[in-house]
Amino acid sequence: xxxxxxxxxxxxxxxxxxxxxxxxxxxxxxxxxxxxxxxxxxxxxxxxxxxxxxxxxxxxxxxxxxxxxxxxxxxxxxxxxxxxxxxxxxxxxxxxxxxxxxxxxxxxxxxxxxxxxxxxxxxxxxxxxxxxxxxxxxxxxxxxxxxxxxxxxxxxxxxxxxxxxxxxxxxxxxxxxxxxxxxxxxxxxxxxxxxxxxxxxxxxxxxxxxxxxxxxxxxxxxxxxxxxxxxxxxxxxxxxxxxxxxxxxxxxxxxxxxxxxxxxxxxxxxxxxxxxxxxxxxxxxxxxxxxxxxxxxxxxxxxxxxxxxxxxxxxxxxxxxxxxxxx
Amino acid sequence: xxxxxxxxxxxxxxxxxxxxxxxxxxxxxxxxxxxxxxxxxxxxxxxxxxxxxxxxxxxxxxxxxxxxxxxxxxxxxxxxxxxxxxxxxxxxxxxxxxxxxxxxxxxxxxxxxxxxxxxxxxxxxxxxxxxxxxxxxxxxxxxxxxxxxxxxxxxxxxxxxxxxxxxxxxxxxxxxxxxxxxxxxxxxxxxxxxxxxxxxxxxxxxxxxxxxxxxxxxxxxxxxxxxxxxxxxxxxxxxxxxxxxxxxxxxxxxxxxxxxxxxxxxxxxxxxxxxxxxxxxxxxxxxxxxxxxxxxxxxxxxxxxxxxxxxxxxxxxxxxxxxxxxxxxxxxxxxxxxxxxxxxxxxxxxxxxxxxxxxxxxxxxxxxxxxxxxxxxxxxxxxxxxxxxxxxxxxxxxxxxxxxxxxxx
Numbered sequence: 001x002x003x004x005x006x007x008x009x010x011x012x013x014x015x016x017x018x019x020x021x022x023x024x025x026x027x028x029x030x031x032x033x034x035x036x037x038x039x040x041x042x043x044x045x046x047x048x049x050x051x052x053x054x055x056x057x058x059x060x061x062x063x064x065x066x067x068x069x070x071x072x073x074x075x076x077x078x079x080x081x082x083x084x085x086x087x088x089x090x091x092x093x094x095x096x097x098x099x100x101x102x103x104x105x106x107x108x109x110x111x112x113x114x115x116x117x118x119x120x121x122x123x124x125x126x127x128x129x130x131x132x133x134x135x136x137x138x139x140x141x142x143x144x145x146x147x148x149x150x151x152x153x154x155x156x157x158x159x160x161x162x163x164x165x166x167x168x169x170x171x172x173x174x175x176x177x178x179x180x181x182x183x184x185x186x187x188x189x190x191x192x193x194x195x196x197x198x199x200x201x202x203x204x205x206x207x208x209x210x211x212x213x214x215x216x217x218x219x220x221x222x223x224x225x226x227x228x229x230x231x232x233x234x235x236x237x238x239x240x241x242x243x244x245x246x247x248x249x250x251x252x253x254x255x256x257x258x259x260x261x262x263x264x265x266x267x268x269x270x271x272x273x274x275x276x277x278x279x280x281x282x283x284x285x286x287x288x289x290x291x292x293x294x295x296x297x298x299x300x301x302x303x304x305x306x307x308x309x310x311x312x313x314x315x316x317x318x319x320x321x322x323x324x325x326x327x
Numbered sequence: 328x329x330x331x332x333x334x335x336x337x338x339x340x341x342x343x344x345x346x347x348x349x350x351x352x353x354x355x356x357x358x359x360x361x362x363x364x365x366x367x368x369x370x371x372x373x374x375x376x377x378x379x380x381x382x383x384x385x386x387x388x389x390x391x392x393x394x395x396x397x398x399x400x401x402x403x404x405x406x407x408x409x410x411x412x413x414x415x416x417x418x419x420x421x422x423x424x425x426x427x428x429x430x431x432x433x434x435x436x437x438x439x440x441x442x443x444x445x446x447x448x449x450x451x452x453x454x455x456x457x458x459x460x461x462x463x464x465x466x467x468x469x470x471x472x473x474x475x476x477x478x479x480x481x482x483x484x485x486x487x488x489x490x491x492x493x494x495x496x497x498x499x500x501x502x503x504x505x506x507x508x509x510x511x512x513x514x515x516x517x518x519x520x521x522x523x524x525x526x527x528x529x530x531x532x533x534x535x536x537x538x539x540x541x542x543x544x545x546x547x548x549x550x551x552x553x554x555x556x557x558x559x560x561x562x563x564x565x566x567x568x569x570x571x572x573x574x575x576x577x578x579x580x581x582x583x584x585x586x587x588x589x590x591x592x593x594x595x596x597x598x599x600x601x602x603x604x605x606x607x608x609x610x611x612x613x614x615x616x617x618x619x620x621x622x623x624x625x626x627x628x629x630x631x632x633x634x635x636x637x638x639x640x641x642x643x644x645x646x647x648x649x650x651x652x653x654x655x656x657x658x659x660x661x662x663x664x665x666x667x668x669x670x671x672x673x674x675x676x677x678x679x680x681x682x683x684x685x686x687x688x689x690x691x692x693x694x695x696x697x698x699x700x701x702x703x704x705x706x707x708x709x710x711x712x713x714x715x716x717x718x719x720x721x722x723x724x725x726x727x728x729x730x731x732x733x734x735x736x
Contacts (some may be wrong), residue, residue: 072729093382123337124337175343177343178342178343178398179343179344195468204467223432254466255438255440255466256466282439282441283438283439283442283443284439284440284442284443284466285438285440285465286438286439286440286465287438326459326460327459327460327463327465
């Protein structure tokens, strides 16, 4: 099995899906000749040509809108937002059109579009290149939001997203692109959307998180294991709609739950996870549900010290996890 | 002179590692601040990394061709500047300043999980020592005890609270089978259970029964009950007659209208009759205050009122307090004999059984008569057989004297 980085897994999934289904095409800013600013679409322009890898104007609402129109006519577009921060001009298209059309047309129309966007901080990118935007979309029935944490999950989930008959937002952590590497099978496989995944079995505390924070939690868990603290880690993978069953099971397992996200704390995905646990697990809880998240400030700061303060890292995870274990 | 480390810098967004292509210096070389020391290749750029300090390279940690993550040490430099210790000092100061407040005891702060498990497995939390913060009992602590029990290991309960386990011996576990229903014990059920256990365990119960011929009473009541119901709007029950008879007799035998107070026995002036009223799975004992001052009609009305309040959950504290003697209408269900548990701390309880037509011999001849059994449970600490026998005889007399000549008003 070849070792792939997170971004290589993105490219592999795109390429395999384009080979498998000629209706799949890519559109976005600089995705063609340049191969994407992060090189996610590298080589695809040369392999599939200008009609299947489209360089678009700098207009996110057009990227989403064109994609949605093409999808309604039977194509399977994969639209790229250069940075998740830039998705905001396209929100009207995504919410009012893509998320609603199946419901509005009584099942006559659907939008099989995948919108990819790199999110997240820790890359010294400041305001327009570091934000987490999932919470904006996480109460819009009709949408699915996938945020994978490993190269293996990236390939399987991106394929599922492209094959899904409804709109899927696929958020990739840009710091994970070249940081994370693992063995990824060459052959075709998919991972179901809407299913969380236990990344580590443990019995003392439960950590529920997603995206890059899964790795911070895993690193912290390894350290804590030496102190005899046994951490259970659930990776949400799909943050909307949530895998309630897995969340409840994981929370019940230890009764001590820590939720981690890089997003601002208030109104984040975690808030909904906490509510699900509160609704279903009262008599299994052994401690208040804890949240480790970014502070409620408007955006990721530029100054390295400030960015460090904002970002989640293994040390912060370790501290919060130990604190809960000792409760 | 101080040792400093030069680490792999972040050479652009999303760059997490770089490959060393060439070292421009070697160990022992002297460099100035900002002098290029190493060439690094990343996904995006090929860059020269400058030195952050002036000094002598003492150790090169990453070799040419190595791929090094951002933040990893490239080399060490012995600098010429004296390292200021300001930052370190500040850090330690901050640590000292954080208030080291005493943690409050968490021993009795039970989480929902701990409470549930303790209830399900009948674990006395007072005897468990917690391993959580501030001595808190954690779910794992309880799970451990359950596991030990299941493994047959003797539970290491401290001798601290044997009192509780003495009065409430652990019920033998009968395993749940399919179809079994688990019913949570409600607050009221718990209160009933506690009172009953207390009464039965503390009071030495003695028991006696007399038989009363209430044929005349039955005849009289049958004659007037329709008219009474029409006129007064309430039913004229037998129970009202019995309560009246007991209240009258208690006036003459105040010994039975008393409560046990440990060092003293208190004889009560007011005759407040508790009556048992059942509701689904709950049992209430509301009180007819000063029953001796009420007519039979007054008692009948009071009984109806109290029963209605029980049904509609409107009993007040006043309604259920102050009872000095209990009359229980067990006959309603056809019972002809029962042994009541005394309503603690009262001295006795009288059970009125079902009125049954029976052949009896009067003046050497058989006659069909309406007979009722009256059963008395008494607290043998307060009362003896003699006084109770006299009391029961008196109740019997009063009941047998209830005929057309008495007034219900």
